[in-house]
Amino acid sequence: MSAEKTKSDANQSSDRSSENTKRQFDNAVLEPVRAYGVLTTDYFEKLFSVQFDSVRAFADKNLAQSRSWLEVKDSDSFRQVIEQQQQAVRELSEQMKEDADRIQALSQDYLKETQQLTSESMQSGSKQLEENMQKGKAQVESHFQKGKEEMSDAQQKSQRQADNSKKSASTSDK
Template identity: 40%
Template structure:
């Protein structure tokens, strides 16, 4: 009876517990990467905004106004590029997670089928 119980426990671990633990680790890694990317983006956007605000505080005449406007245009271009890069990064992180999840699901399905045969 002990051997049967041990085999059942091993099968349960192999088919359910181990895959769930593996998936949970992958999900935690995904969320950690996603939150890190979001925090980095928020910090960069905040820095850009503060920098632009400081630029406008330096406006004292027509020439400094012109420089502030030029700086504003460059900041807008930089922001759009940063947002594009951040979007691509999040998409890449999400795609990697989806592919890894799909692979793990296929492995679990195969293990379950193999276990059912035995």
């Protein structure tokens, strides 16, 4: 009966330990990796959106300029196309500056959030390590105390057997 109870207790302890290890792994590794993946995916989605918008605006402006050259028929229309082209270059320059500012802001936000995520992960890992150290210390102390008690019980049992042997020996001598 005692061996079955010990085996059952050991299985339950092993199950709890396995579940605890899985939870710690999830918290220490999977959750930060998942959060970093979401953060990176969102960043690239926004970055590509800015880049695609920029390329679209550039292409639209260039196509419009190409079409306006097809309408040149005289010196006045030629002058208008040149003015439009100069205006288009100014607009594209402004657009490129705005896009660069947006990309810089996105990158700064991404960097800040990545640093925050890293900091939180480090704090969580440090806390988990401290908890594991405390649990390990408590287990060592518990096992030490249990071993001490078992040793004391064994010594008492041995002493009783020795005393019983002496009594038996002294009784048989009489």
